[in-house]
Amino acid sequence: xxxxxxxALQHRGQEATGIVTSEYLPEKKRYRFNIHKGVGLVSDVxxxxxxxxxxxxxxxxxxxxxxxxxxxxxxxxxxxxxxxxYKAGNLALGHNGxxxxxxxxxxxxxxxxxxxxxTSDSEAILHxxxxxxETEQVLQIKDALEKVRGAYSLVILTxxxxxxxxxxxxxxxxxxxxxxxxxxxxxxxxYVVASETCAFDIIGxxxxxxxxxxxxxxxxxxxxxxxxxxxxxxxxxADKPHPCIFExxxxxxxxxxxxxxxxxxxxxKLGKSLAEESPVKPKGDDDxxxxxxxxxxxxxxxxxxxxxxxxxxxxxxxxxxLIRSHYVGRTFIQPDQNSxxxxxxxxxxxxxxxxxxxxxxIVDDSIVRGTTSKQLVKLLREAEPKEIHFRVTSPPIxxxxxxxxxxxxxxxxxxxxxxxxxxxxxxxxxxDTLEYLSMEKLLESAPGNGSASYCTACFSGKYPVQPDGKExxxxxxxx
Numbered sequence: 001x002x003x004x005x006x007x008a009l010q011h012r013g014q015e016a017t018g019i020v021t022s023e024y025l026p027e028k029k030r031y032r033f034n035i036h037k038g039v040g041l042v043s044d045v046x047x048x049x050x051x052x053x054x055x056x057x058x059x060x061x062x063x064x065x066x067x068x069x070x071x072x073x074x075x076x077x078x079x080x081x082x083x084x085x086y087k088a089g090n091l092a093l094g095h096n097g098x099x100x101x102x103x104x105x106x107x108x109x110x111x112x113x114x115x116x117x118x119t120s121d122s123e124a125i126l127h128x129x130x131x132x133x134e135t136e137q138v139l140q141i142k143d144a145l146e147k148v149r150g151a152y153s154l155v156i157l158t159x160x161x162x163x164x165x166x167x168x169x170x171x172x173x174x175x176x177x178x179x180x181x182x183x184x185x186x187x188x189x190x191y192v193v194a195s196e197t198c199a200f201d202i203i204g205x206x207x208x209x210x211x212x213x214x215x216x217x218x219x220x221x222x223x224x225x226x227x228x229x230x231x232x233x234x235x236x237x238a239d240k241p242h243p244c245i246f247e248x249x250x251x252x253x254x255x256x257x258x259x260x261x262x263x264x265x266x267x268x269k270l271g272k273s274l275a276e277e278s279p280v281k282p283k284g285d286d287d288x289x290x291x292x293x294x295x296x297x298x299x300x301x302x303x304x305x306x307x308x309x310x311x312x313x314x315x316x317x318x319x320x321x322l323i324r325s326h327y328v329g330r331t332f333i334q335p336d337q338n339s340x341x342x343x344x345x346x347x348x349x350x351x352x353x354x355x356x357x358x359x360x361x362i363v364d365d366s367i368v369r370g371t372t373s374k375q376l377v378k379l380l381r382e383a384e385p386k387e388i389h390f391r392v393t394s395p396p397i398x399x400x401x402x403x404x405x406x407x408x409x410x411x412x413x414x415x416x417x418x419x420x421x422x423x424x425x426x427x428x429x430x431x432d433t434l435e436y437l438s439m440e441k442l443l444e445s446a447p448g449n450g451s452a453s454y455c456t457a458c459f460s461g462k463y464p465v466q467p468d469g470k471e472x473x474x475x476x477x478x479x
Contacts (some may be wrong), residue, residue, distance in 0.1 A: 001179075001192070001244045002063040003052055003168035005199040005344055006042045011253055012096070012195060013067030014031045017042050020092040021058030022157055024274040031159040032267040033090045037079045060162055062155045064094035067406070070385055081157070086130040088137040089159040095122035096195055097151030097172045120130055123149065123157065138163060138218055138232065145216065151403035153211070155193055161220030164193040167235055169464050170213030171403045171455060172239035173258040175331060176229075177205035191229070196256035207257060213241040227395050242464040245454040248406055249394045250365045254267055254300045261447040264300050269445040270393040270437065271304025271363065278435035280361045280389045283315050285388070288356065289314070289403040291361040292321030294376065301393045302363040316361065319354040321383075322376070344370040344375040356381040362431075367393045368407065370414030371430060394440045395459040402467045410453075 002019050017035025025032055033054050038045040039255050040066065046052060064080035083092045102121035105128070110116070128144035129137075145152070151171035156163040166174045176363070177200040179190040194200060197207045211217055217232035243259045256262040282289050291309070293302035306318045327349040357417055358395060360380060367373050373390070380388055396415035401407040410416040418424040426434035443450040453470075457463045 001201045002061040003046055004202045005062045005194055006065055006091060008202045008253075009065055009195055010042055012251070013065035014041060014068035016040065016065075016076075017045050017064065018079055018081050019046070019056055019059040019061055019063040020081045020083055020157055021056045022090070022092075022159065022451050023058035031090055032307055033083055033085075033157070035081070035083055035092070037064075037081070039079070040285045040338055041074060041136050047090070052209045054071050060157060061161070062092055062157045064155075066447070075119060078120045080120070080122060080239060081155075082087050082118070082120075082126055083125055084126045084130060088140060089128060090157075091129065091137075092157040092411065093122060093126055094155045095120075095125065096153045098173075098241070098402055099124065099148050099152065100150035100402050100465050101466075102150075104468045110264050111359065125152075125154070127181065138216070138230075138368070141165070141223075142216055142232055142234065150467070153195060161218065162191070162193065164211050164215075164217040164219070164231075165234070166211045166213055166215055168214035168241075169455070172202055173243070173247060173252065174211040175200070176208045176211055177259070178208055179203065181206045187259050193219075195215075196252055196258060198256040199254045201255070209450075210258075218352045225424070229380040240453040242453050242455040244403060245442065245456055246366070246394075246401075246458060249442075250297050251405070253450070255454075259447065267298075267365075267393070268304035268307075270365075270442070271301035271306075272308040273441040273445045274301070274391055274393050275308035275312070276316075277438060277441055278391055279309055279312060280316070280359065280391070280433075281295045282316075285360055288357075289359045289361060290319040290321065291363060292319050292355075293374075293407040294348075295322060295324040298363050298365045298393065299410065301365060305361075305363050305391065305393075317426040319351070319352050319358075321355050321360065321362075323349050323351060323378070326347075337456065344372050348376060348379060350383045350432060352383040355380065359387045359389070360385040362390045363391050363393065365392070366397060367392055367414060367425070367429075368397055369412050370425070373429050381430065387432045388430075390429060390434045392434070392436045395436050395442060396425070397458045399458050399461040401458050402463065402465075403457075405453065407459065 006017055014150050017038045023032050036051050062081050066079055078348055080095045081092045099121040105124045107125050116123055123145050128147050129140045132140035132143040134140045134143050152167045153172040153174040154165040175194055177192045181189055192205045200207055214234045216232040247258055252258050252263045256263050280289055291306050293299045309316045326349055344416045370435045397413055398415045400409055400466055422434055455464055
């Protein structure tokens with residue numbers, strides 16, 4: 001089940017993957033953690049069927065797909081889940097997010113004699129738990145989480161069960177689900193936790209609710225048997241949660257439910273709002289306007305854009321103008337610029353007959369570095385369109401993210417390099433016009449109708465949690 005869940009979440013990380021299982025050894029009266037992880041996609045790392053059927057035995061498991069924001073992508077020691085055996089038993093951890101006080105914590109721990117095996121910020125949580133003066137394991141974990149700052153959605157495997165935790169601001173998503181009992185194999189329901197609900201669908205689990213911001217959820221044998229879950233709270237509850245709005249814009253799958261809302265529904269609304277603000281109208285009876293998406297993350301928003309455009313009487317036509325090779329991963333989450341540029345060239349091709357002589361509107365969810373967008377515009381120009389108009393369902397990304405998105409520095413962001421001048425960005429991309437969705441429309445389109453306190457730091461520069469020394473993911477990679 002963990003293997004298939006990781007398959008469904010492959011879009012969240014493509015550099016490496018791993019699974020840890022907890023197996024009870026009755027003859028030794030203790031638990032053993034079995035682990036397998038490696039560089040590559042889920043299907044590659046677990047290619048050998050014997051790994052799942054024989055090596056990874058147990059009654060509980062956690063898995064992780066790596067997308068490096070802190071810690072080198074080239075260092076195999078950074079592949080999660082991390083495991084440790086200490087005074088309270090075994091502990092394994094999978095972390096989505098980024099700790100903003102990692103450098104301070106690492107220095108303090110090293111000065112106290114702690115030896116780090118990786119350069120990942122996630123390892124600090126294990127060391128803090130191991131050094132806690134608390135006697136109960138769950139309280140040791142709670143103690144550790146009250147010392148860290150920033151974004152974390154965690155799955156933690158212990159000898160006795162599974163722990164799920166989310167930072168008080170709720171930056172990254174984390175959902176709780178339940179599997180129905182299997183006849184003759186278990187007496188009660190089994191609980192599952194995942195970053196997105198699309199991981200539940202593939203294994204037949206039912207979504208129950210989100211893990212709440214600041215919540216530490218304990219799932220053990222007693223809890224599963226009784227159907228009751230134990231819940232603790234980190235003593236750092238924020239005044240308001242600040243879920244990452246970029247999860248809705250780009251990162252999550254459209255068939256997932258995050259932060260209490262369906263991603264597909266939100267993206268359609270973003271597309272409609274963009275059409276209201278920045279329509280492209282035909283310039284005459286012979287001017288045919290076609291709208292294309294950048295597959296796959298902007299497909300849903302493009303449908304919304306076309307629906308609203310035609311509702312306004314602009315008479316545009318939805319076309320499949322770009323064909324994506326599904327054997328190439330997401331270019332945005334590639335760890336370096338060279339691999340992103342190469343993969344753009346191998347990832348997309350144009351449908352020339354649908355574009356030649358037409359006014360083309362290309363709808364995308366965001367422009368980060370501009371690398372992908374430049375390459376796409378070059379491809380589209382080769383199809384000989386009449387004009388190319390670029391429309392984006394988010395505001396310009398001008399600031400680094402410290403909470404788990406790989407926006408490493410302002411200098412790499414095209415909007416920042418161009419001084420937020422949309423005309424200059426359009427010129428650099430090579431398009432006739434470029435328009436972004438305004439911040440006001442973005443917040444109106446998201447669940448809450450502008451009243452929710454989303455994290456918009458990458459657009460606005462307003463950080464809910466200020467990082468120590470304003471460290472960036474790139475700084476941590478240099479450790």
